[in-house]
Amino acid sequence: AQSVTQLGSHVSVSEGALVLLRCNYSSSVPPYLFWYVQYPNQGLQLLLKYTTGATLVKGINGFEAEFKKSETSFHLTKPSAHMSDAAEYFCAVRNYGQNFVFGPGTRLSVLP
Amino acid sequence: EAGVVQSPRYKIIEKKQPVAFWCNPISGHNTLYWYLQNLGQGPELLIRYENEEAVDDSQLPKDRFSAERLKGVDSTLKIQPAELGDSAVYLCASSFGTGDTGELFFGEGSRLTVL
Numbered sequence: 499a500q501s502v503t504q505l506g507s508h509v510s511v512s513e514g515a516l517v518l519l520r521c522n523y524s525s526s527v528p529p530y531l532f533w534y535v536q537y538p539n540q541g542l543q544l545l546l547k548y549t550t551g552a553t554l555v556k557g558i559n560g561f562e563a564e565f566k567k568s569e570t571s572f573h574l575t576k577p578s579a580h581m582s583d584a585a586e587y588f589c590a591v592r593n594y595g596q597n598f599v600f601g602p603g604t605r606l607s608v609l610p
Numbered sequence: 611e612a613g614v615v616q617s618p619r620y621k622i623i624e625k626k627q628p629v630a631f632w633c634n635p636i637s638g639h640n641t642l643y644w645y646l647q648n649l650g651q652g653p654e655l656l657i658r659y660e661n662e663e664a665v666d667d668s669q670l671p672k673d674r675f676s677a678e679r680l681k682g683v684d685s686t687l688k689i690q691p692a693e694l695g696d697s698a699v700y701l702c703a704s705s706f707g708t709g710d711t712g713e714l715f716f717g718e719g720s721r722l723t724v725l
Contacts, residue, residue, distance in 0.1 A: 507650070530711050541614070541701060541716035542653070549711035588652050597666060598643075598714060600652035 500525055502589050502601035510607040517561075517576040519604050521589030524570065529591040531572040532598070533563055536586040545587075548572065559583070584608045612636070614717035616702050622723045628690035631720040635683070635704030642679060643714065644687050645701040653701055659685065689722075697724045 505520040523529060530549050534542040546557025553565040559582075563574045572589060589601040615634040623629050635642050640661050645653035656675065658666040661682035670677065674693070679685040689696055699721045703714040 502652075532713055534716075539718070539721075541718045542703075542714075543716070544713045547711070547713055590652075597655055597658060600654075602652050603650070605650075 500529065500591055500593065500596070500599040502591055502599055504587075504589055504601040504604045506604055507602065508605045508607065510609060511579045512609050513581055514578050517574070517579045517583065517606065519574040519587050519589075519606065521563075521572045521574065521601060522570055523572065523589075523591045525591065525593065527593060528565075528567055529593045531563070531565060532590040532592070533557065533561070533572070533574050534588045534590060534600075536588065536603075538585075542588060545574070579606075579608045581608050581610065614702055614704055614715050616700075616717035616720050618720055619718060620721050620723075622725065623692055625694055625724050626691040628688065629692055629722060630689075631687045631700050631702075631722075633685045633687070633702030633717060635685070635702070636715055639704035639706055639715070640682070641705045642685050643703040643705075644677060644685070645703060647699040647701055647719070649698070656687070656700075692722070692724045694724050697722055 501524045503522045532547045533545040536542045546555045548555045548565045556562045561576045586603045588603045590598050592598045642659040644656040647653045657670045657677050659679045677687045699719040701719045702717045706712045
């Protein structure tokens with residue numbers, strides 16, 4: 499069965515610093531990959547997704563992620579953190595025709 | 611375009627009472643999902659509908675949980691009777707279908723507190 503791991507349940511960065519949130523998946527077949535963000539008391543909102551093609555994917559709010567098949571990873575980055583980036587981030591994977599599987603999430607705190 | 615709409619946003623009930631949550635998906639989305647999200651965790655699938663058919667309900671605790679999607683549009687998730695451990699956020703999501711590469715669109719969730 500598919501599984502998703504997110505290293506670090508809580509990550510703190512200073513405003514203006516690099517954001518790196520890690521995601522690894524288990525799958526014998528390259529899946530479709532997604533990053534979602536959840537602000538307090540809200541639903542999940544799509545940041546970006548990888549389906550096929552270019553392995554570096556750009557999303558909203560300056561985030562991007564790179565699919566590395568050899569490492570089964572899909573880490574999320576942003577060059578410069580902003581206070582408004584503080585939220586919970588979820589990595590999700592999906593194989594064609596199958597259900598989404600979500601990781602446990604990483605809470606990002608941005609320090610002034 | 612309207613997003614996924616859920617109600618109520620918040621519900622507080624005593625244990626053993628019934629509760630129901632309602633979801634209206636994005637127009638034209640054939641696939642509807644109900645997820646359970648416990649505090650500090652990722653969403654976990656309860657049930658998935660393709661139109662009005664429940665195609666995956668393997669994770670739905672059928673002794674107390676039930677769901678329906680009449681006419682393949684709105685859906686209702688019911689818990690009867692509720693237990694303390696049911697306190698969580700119940701998320702509804704929709705998509706065009708499982709056969710494409712599309713993402714899920716989520717509602718804001720219904721937060722249940724069982725006392």
